Amino acid sequence: MEKFGDIILGKRLRTHLKDSESAKRTEKRPCSGRSRFDGAVGGTEIADNRNEGFFFPSGVYNAGKTFRDLRSDPATKGGEGMRWSESWLEGEAVDSAQLEALLNAREKGEADFLLVDVREPWEYEMGHIPGVDLLRPTTAFRRWAKELVAQTQDRPVILTCRTANRTGMLQPLLRRMGHPRIINHTGGIVAWTGPLETGGYEE
Numbered sequence: 001m002e003k004f005g006d007i008i009l010g011k012r013l014r015t016h017l018k019d020s021e022s023a024k025r026t027e028k029r030p031c032s033g034r035s036r037f038d039g040a041v042g043g044t045e046i047a048d049n050r051n052e053g054f055f056f057p058s059g060v061y062n063a064g065k066t067f068r069d070l071r072s073d074p075a076t077k078g079g080e081g082m083r084w085s086e087s088w089l090e091g092e093a094v095d096s097a098q099l100e101a102l103l104n105a106r107e108k109g110e111a112d113f114l115l116v117d118v119r120e121p122w123e124y125e126m127g128h129i130p131g132v133d134l135l136r137p138t139t140a141f142r143r144w145a146k147e148l149v150a151q152t153q154d155r156p157v158i159l160t161c162r163t164a165n166r167t168g169m170l171q172p173l174l175r176r177m178g179h180p181r182i183i184n185h186t187g188g189i190v191a192w193t194g195p196l197e198t199g200g201y202e203e
Contacts, residue, residue, distance in 0.1 A: 084104075089102070089181065095191070116132070116134045118137060127189070127197070132160070136148065155181075158183045158184075158185055163187065164186055
């Protein structure tokens with residue numbers, strides 16, 4: 001077992017942290033099979049960003065569907081006009097409609113939280129949710145985790161990635177490191193039906 005401070009890293013996360021270059025090379029190759037990163041997050045079986053085929057939050061296998069196909073899936077609805085609830089920032093997860101409503105509320109000064117994208121910079125550049133505050137790649141977890149926990153104790157932190165697999169791995173680790181409110185964006189960016197922005201990240 002490998003430790004990060006007092007936290008024992010699971011096998012899947014250790015593999016993911018050591019294999020970013022391989023993930024980058026395989027990202028653009030469609031694959032209808034399941035990857036070795038497949039796992040359960042919030043009761044929903046989903047896969048890592050290595051696969052073009054994966055389990056969508058509805059539980060339906062979407063082999064071969066593209067990023068754009070899944071964003072337009074009728075199973076998801078946007079959060080524009082939805083009334084947000086403070087309880088969402090106290091829970092374990094928010095879906096895309098709730099996240100969109102929270103972002104709208106934050107823009108009006110009604111809600112306060114941080115949205116952290118844990119994908120890689122090249123993924124972020126291809127498309128990201130408007131309103132992302134920080135880009136903190138999973139492959140660099142050891143470099144930013146302690147600082148994030150220390151500096152955001154008084155604010156809820158919502159984690160987003162491509163399918164919620166990486167955020168599902170990081171959420172319990174950050175909570176065990178002492179952060180009281182780490183929230184998972186269920187389904188990740190493929191479940192996001194709102195607008196997307198492109199371009200590189202600037203700190």
